[in-house]
Amino acid sequence: MTADHDHVPILEALAEYRGKGRLAFSPPGHKQARGADPAVREVLGDAVFLGDVLASGGLDDRLTRGRVLERAEELMADAVHADHTFFTTCGSSLSVKAAMLSVAGPHEELLIGRDAHKSVVSGLVLSGIDPVWVEPRWDPRLRLAHPPSAADFDRAFDAHPGAKGALITSPTPYGACADLAAVAEVCHRRSLPLIVDEAWGAHLPFHPDLPSWAMDAGADICVTSIHKMGSGLEQGSVFHLQGDLVPPQVLKLRADLLGTTSPSVLLYAGMDGWRRQMALHGKELMGRALHLAARLRTSVERIEGMHVDGRDDLCGAGLAHDLDPLPCVIEVEGLGISGFRAADWLRQHRDIDVHLSDHRRIGTQVTHADDEGTVGELLGALEDLAQAASGLRPVPPVEVPDPAELRLEQACAPRDAFFGPVEEVPTDRAAGRVAAEMITPYPPGIPVVLPGERLTEPVLRYLLTGRDAGMNLPDPSDPGLGTVRVVRESAE
Numbered sequence: 001m002t003a004d005h006d007h008v009p010i011l012e013a014l015a016e017y018r019g020k021g022r023l024a025f026s027p028p029g030h031k032q033a034r035g036a037d038p039a040v041r042e043v044l045g046d047a048v049f050l051g052d053v054l055a056s057g058g059l060d061d062r063l064t065r066g067r068v069l070e071r072a073e074e075l076m077a078d079a080v081h082a083d084h085t086f087f088t089t090c091g092s093s094l095s096v097k098a099a100m101l102s103v104a105g106p107h108e109e110l111l112i113g114r115d116a117h118k119s120v121v122s123g124l125v126l127s128g129i130d131p132v133w134v135e136p137r138w139d140p141r142l143r144l145a146h147p148p149s150a151a152d153f154d155r156a157f158d159a160h161p162g163a164k165g166a167l168i169t170s171p172t173p174y175g176a177c178a179d180l181a182a183v184a185e186v187c188h189r190r191s192l193p194l195i196v197d198e199a200w201g202a203h204l205p206f207h208p209d210l211p212s213w214a215m216d217a218g219a220d221i222c223v224t225s226i227h228k229m230g231s232g233l234e235q236g237s238v239f240h241l242q243g244d245l246v247p248p249q250v251l252k253l254r255a256d257l258l259g260t261t262s263p264s265v266l267l268y269a270g271m272d273g274w275r276r277q278m279a280l281h282g283k284e285l286m287g288r289a290l291h292l293a294a295r296l297r298t299s300v301e302r303i304e305g306m307h308v309d310g311r312d313d314l315c316g317a318g319l320a321h322d323l324d325p326l327p328c329v330i331e332v333e334g335l336g337i338s339g340f341r342a343a344d345w346l347r348q349h350r351d352i353d354v355h356l357s358d359h360r361r362i363g364t365q366v367t368h369a370d371d372e373g374t375v376g377e378l379l380g381a382l383e384d385l386a387q388a389a390s391g392l393r394p395v396p397p398v399e400v401p402d403p404a405e406l407r408l409e410q411a412c413a414p415r416d417a418f419f420g421p422v423e424e425v426p427t428d429r430a431a432g433r434v435a436a437e438m439i440t441p442y443p444p445g446i447p448v449v450l451p452g453e454r455l456t457e458p459v460l461r462y463l464l465t466g467r468d469a470g471m472n473l474p475d476p477s478d479p480g481l482g483t484v485r486v487v488r489e490s491a492e
């Protein structure tokens with residue numbers, strides 16, 4: 001039977017709920033906005049409260065006999081060519097942990113590209129899975145990490161024949177994509193599953209000119225944030241599943257360990273609506289976004305001192321396999337300023353927020369929501385930034401280590417370091433000690449240091465000079481990084 005993508009089961013059930021004027025003597029206590037504070041109603045609008053109903057025993061009946069959520073998930077699975085889709089409401093931060101738990105358990109090995117998001121590291125701490133780190137492909141020129149290659153995973157499996165599967169991040173927050181089909185083949189040759197953290201790839205299935213996405217490339221599980229590149233509300237995430245290496249019941253059971261018993265129907269509705277929008281109009285909308293991104297890229301290139309990282313910079317031998325052009329990563333080093341300064345100036349002087357920023361670039365993400373007007377405004381602001389750059393110098397230098405120096409020895413399991421005896425030591429005396437916490441520039445959220453890794457001078461200098469230059473480091477217990485939490489010396 002072909003799926004009818006005109007349908008939006010969650011939205012239809014919400015409309016019916018409202019149409020019938022259902023009266024709830026159950027959570028949520030605001031009861032269709034009536035009990036909400038007027039000031040909150042004023043700012044949020046009643047629509048938020050009207051869509052905020054109990055999932056079972058409200059939207060659906062108490063035994064979910066209407067299969068409202070299931071039907072929405074089935075339509076999503078159909079739209080992205082998965083066998084099963086599960087909606088979740090705590091971002092891909094939850095989904096990726098559920099995916100990991102469904103492939104490996106405590107003290108079992110999982111191959112993971114070291115350019116993983118901090119939620120993957122949290123997953124290791126919570127689960128006790130032993131990571132086998134697979135080196136990303138480091139570009140020493142741009143000081144960027146791209147996903148590891150299939151050969152890298154192949155070698156890691158040979159060295160760790162007991163590993164239960166692999167996890168790769170693709171696209172990266174910089175738009176760099178792995179050769180997922182080749183990595184999946186390496187896993188499947190050993191009858192092992194591949195998890196793809198595709199948090200940045202919600203849009204990929206909907207236009208032939210975008211890079212291949214995990215389900216089409218043969219991955220077993222893929223995790224996608226519908227809110228990042230799609231139209232879902234913040235925290236709306238899905239995991240897609242195919243094949244028989246991970247039974248859907250196992251994934252569901254393990255996800256249930258982490259999920260809430262009060263999922264937000266608003267988030268479900270956002271995801272359901274996104275699927276319909278993409279299934280019906282995705283090609284046209286993504287085609288427009290691609291056109292706008294191409295225009296932005298060409299125009300930024302004309303601004304003196306700026307350069308947009310393109311295929312020539314990011315893809316090729318030893319680099320990424322493919323590029324999603326919608327995240328436009330703009331180098332501002334040529335202006336003599338840092339990405340941190342550029343991001344702050346754009347927000348303060350032009351009311352424009354960019355996505356990631358680092359010591360030398362900013363990331364501006366184009367989506368199907370943009371048009372000539374929004375992209376024109378961004379371009380104008382970037383031109384003004386170039387004019388204003390001389391007033392933003394000098395910038396404090398960030399001492400970025402070479403790729404080899406950036407990699408730390410994993411002295412013990414992340415979980416052991418995190419939960420074991422710890423102490424705080426001054427950061428300038430922490431070299432040689434084993435970290436008991438994560439230290440992560442955010443965004444993009446890839447930990448520079450994770451629990452169990454042995455700290456070194458170059459990495460600590462990078463973090464301290466980064467902090468002084470404006471790097472956002474939200475993780476450590478001392479946000480000012482005056483001290484670092486390390487494994488107690490007697491326990492090392």
Ligand SMILES: Cc1ncc(COP(=O)(O)O)c(C=O)c1O
Nearest residue numbers: 091092093117169197199225445
């Ligand atoms: C690669 C990657 N995976 C997972 C996540 C977590 O996603 P979420 O913010 O939806 O929890 C992020 C968030 O930035 C990410 O960049």
